[in-house]
Amino acid sequence: MAHTSQTPGVVSGRLQAEDYARNFCDLHPPLDPHAALVAADRCYFCHDAPCIAACPTEIDIPLFIRQIQTGMPRAAGRTILDANILGGMCARVCPTETLCEGACVRQTAEAKPVEIGRLQRNATDALMAAGPQPYARAASTGFRVAVVGAGPAGLACAHRLALHGHDVAVFDARPKPGGLNEYGIAAYKTPDGFAQAELAWLLGIGGITMHTGVQMGRDLSLAELREDHDAVFLGLGLTGVNALRAEGDALAHVHDAVDFIADLRQAGDKRRIPVGRRVVVIGGGMTAVDAAVQAKLLGAERVTMVYRRTRDRMGASQHELLHAASKGVQVMTGAAPVRLLGDRVVKGVEFAATDPASGAVRPDDHFVLPADQVFKAIGQRLGPAPGGLEIAGGKITVTGPGRSALPDVWAGGDCALGGADLTVTAVAEGRDAAEDIHARLTGAGRIAAE
Amino acid sequence: MADLTTEFVGIRSPNPFWLASAPPTDKEYNVRRAFAAGWGGVVWKTLGLDPHCVNVNGPRYGAVWGADRRLLGMNNIELITDRPLEVNLREIKAVKRDWPDRAMVVSLMVPCDEQSWKGILPLVEETGADGVELNFGCPHGMSERGMGSAVGQVPEYIEMVTRWCKQATRMPVIVKLTPNVTDIRAPARAAKAGGADAVSLINTINSITSVNLDTMSPEPMIDGKGTHGGYCGPAVKPIALNMVAEIARDPETCGLPISGIGGVTTWRDAAEFLALGAGNVQCCTVVMTYGFKVVQEMITGLSNWMDDKGYASVADVSGRAVPNVTDWQYLNLNYVAKARIDPDACIGCGRCYAACEDTSHQAIAMKPGRIFEVIDEECVACNLCVNVCPVEGCIEMVPMAAGATDPRTGQVVSPDYANWTTHQNNPAARRAAE
Numbered sequence: 001m002a003h004t005s006q007t008p009g010v011v012s013g014r015l016q017a018e019d020y021a022r023n024f025c026d027l028h029p030p031l032d033p034h035a036a037l038v039a040a041d042r043c044y045f046c047h048d049a050p051c052i053a054a055c056p057t058e059i060d061i062p063l064f065i066r067q068i069q070t071g072m073p074r075a076a077g078r079t080i081l082d083a084n085i086l087g088g089m090c091a092r093v094c095p096t097e098t099l100c101e102g103a104c105v106r107q108t109a110e111a112k113p114v115e116i117g118r119l120q121r122n123a124t125d126a127l128m129a130a131g132p133q134p135y136a137r138a139a140s141t142g143f144r145v146a147v148v149g150a151g152p153a154g155l156a157c158a159h160r161l162a163l164h165g166h167d168v169a170v171f172d173a174r175p176k177p178g179g180l181n182e183y184g185i186a187a188y189k190t191p192d193g194f195a196q197a198e199l200a201w202l203l204g205i206g207g208i209t210m211h212t213g214v215q216m217g218r219d220l221s222l223a224e225l226r227e228d229h230d231a232v233f234l235g236l237g238l239t240g241v242n243a244l245r246a247e248g249d250a251l252a253h254v255h256d257a258v259d260f261i262a263d264l265r266q267a268g269d270k271r272r273i274p275v276g277r278r279v280v281v282i283g284g285g286m287t288a289v290d291a292a293v294q295a296k297l298l299g300a301e302r303v304t305m306v307y308r309r310t311r312d313r314m315g316a317s318q319h320e321l322l323h324a325a326s327k328g329v330q331v332m333t334g335a336a337p338v339r340l341l342g343d344r345v346v347k348g349v350e351f352a353a354t355d356p357a358s359g360a361v362r363p364d365d366h367f368v369l370p371a372d373q374v375f376k377a378i379g380q381r382l383g384p385a386p387g388g389l390e391i392a393g394g395k396i397t398v399t400g401p402g403r404s405a406l407p408d409v410w411a412g413g414d415c416a417l418g419g420a421d422l423t424v425t426a427v428a429e430g431r432d433a434a435e436d437i438h439a440r441l442t443g444a445g446r447i448a449a450e
Numbered sequence: 451m452a453d454l455t456t457e458f459v460g461i462r463s464p465n466p467f468w469l470a471s472a473p474p475t476d477k478e479y480n481v482r483r484a485f486a487a488g489w490g491g492v493v494w495k496t497l498g499l500d501p502h503c504v505n506v507n508g509p510r511y512g513a514v515w516g517a518d519r520r521l522l523g524m525n526n527i528e529l530i531t532d533r534p535l536e537v538n539l540r541e542i543k544a545v546k547r548d549w550p551d552r553a554m555v556v557s558l559m560v561p562c563d564e565q566s567w568k569g570i571l572p573l574v575e576e577t578g579a580d581g582v583e584l585n586f587g588c589p590h591g592m593s594e595r596g597m598g599s600a601v602g603q604v605p606e607y608i609e610m611v612t613r614w615c616k617q618a619t620r621m622p623v624i625v626k627l628t629p630n631v632t633d634i635r636a637p638a639r640a641a642k643a644g645g646a647d648a649v650s651l652i653n654t655i656n657s658i659t660s661v662n663l664d665t666m667s668p669e670p671m672i673d674g675k676g677t678h679g680g681y682c683g684p685a686v687k688p689i690a691l692n693m694v695a696e697i698a699r700d701p702e703t704c705g706l707p708i709s710g711i712g713g714v715t716t717w718r719d720a721a722e723f724l725a726l727g728a729g730n731v732q733c734c735t736v737v738m739t740y741g742f743k744v745v746q747e748m749i750t751g752l753s754n755w756m757d758d759k760g761y762a763s764v765a766d767v768s769g770r771a772v773p774n775v776t777d778w779q780y781l782n783l784n785y786v787a788k789a790r791i792d793p794d795a796c797i798g799c800g801r802c803y804a805a806c807e808d809t810s811h812q813a814i815a816m817k818p819g820r821i822f823e824v825i826d827e828e829c830v831a832c833n834l835c836v837n838v839c840p841v842e843g844c845i846e847m848v849p850m851a852a853g854a855t856d857p858r859t860g861q862v863v864s865p866d867y868a869n870w871t872t873h874q875n876n877p878a879a880r881r882a883a884e
């Protein structure tokens with residue numbers, strides 16, 4: 001049973017218990033109180049701060065940092081949550097280097113931005129440790145709103161609607177709510193059951209009933225939901241995966257990366273997750289990086305991420321690629337999979353080199369990477385969408401704050417057109433849709449429109 | 451290499467950096483180590499008559515912090531030495547014997563009667579010390595007993611006590627002034643009238659540094675209560691600099707040697723005190739914060755700067771800036787400057803914009819792409835944007851050339867000097883003209 005990284009095939013328990021603990025602990029551990037003060041002191045309290053504009057939820061960053069700096073992390077937490085009820089999760093998962101921290105003037109000045117993400121965590125941790133979620137519901141309006149999908153978009157929408165006094169019913173196909181917070185985000189970004197803890201805390205506002213294991217399109221229809229509710233919000237995420245157009249897709253040990261990641265997140269004990277000795281990950285986005293890094297952290301000897309085109313076109317940010325490299329993941333660009341080799345179980349992947357400019361494969365330039373496990377991460381897409389909605393570019397078309405083609409149906413998050421596929425964008429879209437629904441239901445929207 | 455040797459009221463020291471009378475100079479152990487670290491001299495912690503003072507047995511220091519808990523200001527409720535007179539005298543003698551090239555000045559504070567002052571001076575003389583400093587400054591505790599700042603706030607007492615001391619000793623007498631007065635020139639004049647060889651200033655400033663909002667008591671708190679204490683450290687430097695300059699440029703006291711004290715933390719602070727008329731400087735909080743070693747930075751910094759500027763000796767620097775300290779009414783009102791923002795240095799924080807737009811003259815425009823530009827038509831050259839800009843050298847105050855037209859006033863900048871005393875809006879000036 002004593003396996004190592006060199007053990008051939010796909011096996012679990014390649015590492016010692018303490019290795020798993022170290023590999024899957026907090027990627028960015030919390031700042032201690034003094035470090036938080038030092039970090040907060042670096043903020044210039046910019047006028048019309050560029051960091052705010054760079055945050056999809058437009059958190060008042062200089063204000064919350066000043067609140068930390070003056071010894072009031074709970075007040076800071078409130079500033080964050082006013083704009084982003086999942087500020088705790090976003091503090092852990094946001095690619096801050098491309099968002100707020102990328103816009104920070106101290107990035108311009110010294111290539112060392114204010115550590116906004118970690119400060120946000122400091123504040124939200126303080127507030128969440130202080131007790132239940134701090135918002136009180138408005139008096140009941142009697143309106144009923146259905147939210148489909150309990151990911152960040154759906155949860156942000158539900159909380160804001162509940163805040164305004166509406167009764168919210170949330171439906172999710174999965175056994176646990178949380179969406180990709182629970183099933184997708186890399187384990188080392190949100191360890192110690194944070195996703196469920198935050199969710200329970202958020203639901204503490206009341207007025208939200210959670211129905212898990214209920215799939216729209218199977219267990220109930222959009223038409224039924226519209227019948228029973230005054231408005232419907234769709235936060236469906238992207239539950240479909242793009243198919244790999246290569247032979248051998250059905251061989252054993254060939255998986256969708258998202259399934260591997262979901263299993264990993266659900267495994268109480270990481271030692272039980274089997275991983276190959278030689279792993280090949282096909283794709284160049286965030287999902288590919290997370291699958292590759294976590295395969296490495298599980299003890300795979302060699303993990304190679306192969307992307308069809310050039311490095312600058314990869315979905316994964318430079319920061320993420322550096323993180324992957326620091327964990328020992330090899331990144332190969334300019335090669336497309338042609339077929340998966342092996343009989344019954346995968347033994348390798350045959351790639352064709354591609355033309356850097358066009359991305360077209362070169363028939364004469366093939367090579368094989370040995371592999372005993374392959375993860376496909378070539379993009380997620382919308383699952384089956386109900387009729388009546390307009391679809392463009394593989395997403396639900398929306399205008400303004402998430403208005404779909406149906407007058408009483410809104411959509412936001414990854415399933416809706418526009419915005420980057422990020423947790424924080426989903427939160428912003430869910431929140432804004434909730435405000436629009438509220439305005440529409442209570443008449444304010446009509447008045448504003450006139 | 452510049453010569454840092456100084457001779458202050460006849461007392462020689464290898465450099466102008468002395469330790470002020472305070473805990474760092476309270477005992478032989480400290481002073482020996484200070485000398486070993488390079489300090490040019492010390493003013494021994496203030497001696498008093500036996501029975502010696504006692505201190506509180508709880509916290510005696512409060513603090514004001516800046517970023518990263520940098521100590522910006524400190525206050526204390528400590529009294530003068532709490533050790534027997536005989537012990538201090540013995541130690542002073544031993545240290546002076548072993549470190550003859552260093553300045554050894556002894557600070558004194560005894561009750562305000564002739565007998566007490568005249569009685570203690572021979573004892574000090576006997577140690578071989580180079581001079582005495584009369585502590586008329588301590589603003590807490592001792593003042594309640596009619597000593598320290600209680601004397602320093604009454605010019606007549608200063609003059610009287612100084613005279614007693616000058617009559618009773620051959621040692622130079624330095625009078626240490628309290629800043630807790632409205633006009634520092636009055637006590638300085640009194641010291642001079644009494645025959646003082648020099649003044650030293652400032653002692654600490656009356657203060658409450660903070661209030662504990664849980665116990666509702668001022669800090670430092672002793673059993674639920676607090677009292678005002680003496681404030682010192684970097685925060686008091688501007689106050690001290692002004693007081694030093696006031697004495698240096700006062701016709702009645704100019705030429706009176708000054709030992710500059712108050713927030714000296716780096717060589718640059720020391721150079722500034724020297725420039726405003728001090729002959730040397732004394733330091734306390736800086737060593738209480740960082741230890742004795744900082745003097746190495748001060749010595750090398752001052753020496754390098756003097757080399758760069760071509761100053762051969764400390765005396766060359768002393769008083770250099772005094773002629774340029776004037777009264778507001780003599781400032782040139784025909785000097786016109788405008789702020790200029792260097793777009794290459796600008797990091798786009800917009801602090802200058804917020805400050806000017808909200809609280810000043812609406813003279814900075816914020817353009818698309820976070821471009822900030824000065825509107826010369828509005829800019830009064832107040833300098834606020836420079837003060838709030840986090841990037842050194844990004845915003846400059848550029849004087850307008852004579853002959854150019856100030857777009858704000860529409861007036862041509864005159865090459866001539868003209869001040870308030872002759873300005874048309876000055877009623878006094880008009881009366882004089884009539």
Ligand SMILES: Cc1cc2nc3c(=O)[nH]c(=O)nc-3n(C[C@H](O)[C@H](O)[C@H](O)COP(=O)(O)OP(=O)(O)OC[C@H]3O[C@@H](n4cnc5c(N)ncnc54)[C@H](O)[C@@H]3O)c2cc1C
Nearest residue numbers: 149151152153173179180216236237413414421422423426
């Ligand atoms: C592997 C991976 C790693 C990622 N890492 C990061 C990261 O580090 N940082 C970051 O900002 N973003 C990251 N993302 C992206 C981020 O997770 C998503 O953008 C975000 O979760 C989108 O939120 P959502 O609410 O729109 O959808 P989801 O989180 O996908 O939630 C949708 C929910 O809807 C439910 N659902 C779907 N269809 C139905 C139906 N018909 N009936 C009932 N329920 C349904 C699903 O079960 C799911 O729970 C990552 C994504 C992946 C895949």
Ligand SMILES: Cc1cc2nc3c(=O)[nH]c(=O)nc-3n(C[C@H](O)[C@H](O)[C@H](O)COP(=O)(O)O)c2cc1C
Nearest residue numbers: 470471472496526585653682683712713733734735
């Ligand atoms: C704890 C403490 C005790 C002091 N005790 C004395 C004293 O006994 N006699 C005295 O003349 N000044 C005393 N001072 C004042 C210092 O000598 C000095 O004038 C003042 O601290 C300003 O200098 P600084 O800003 O460098 O600290 C004391 C200062 C402190 C901080």
Ligand code: SF4
Nearest residue numbers: 043044046051104105
């Ligand atoms: S951009 Fe940076 S320095 Fe400016 S307010 Fe935001 S965090 Fe602070």
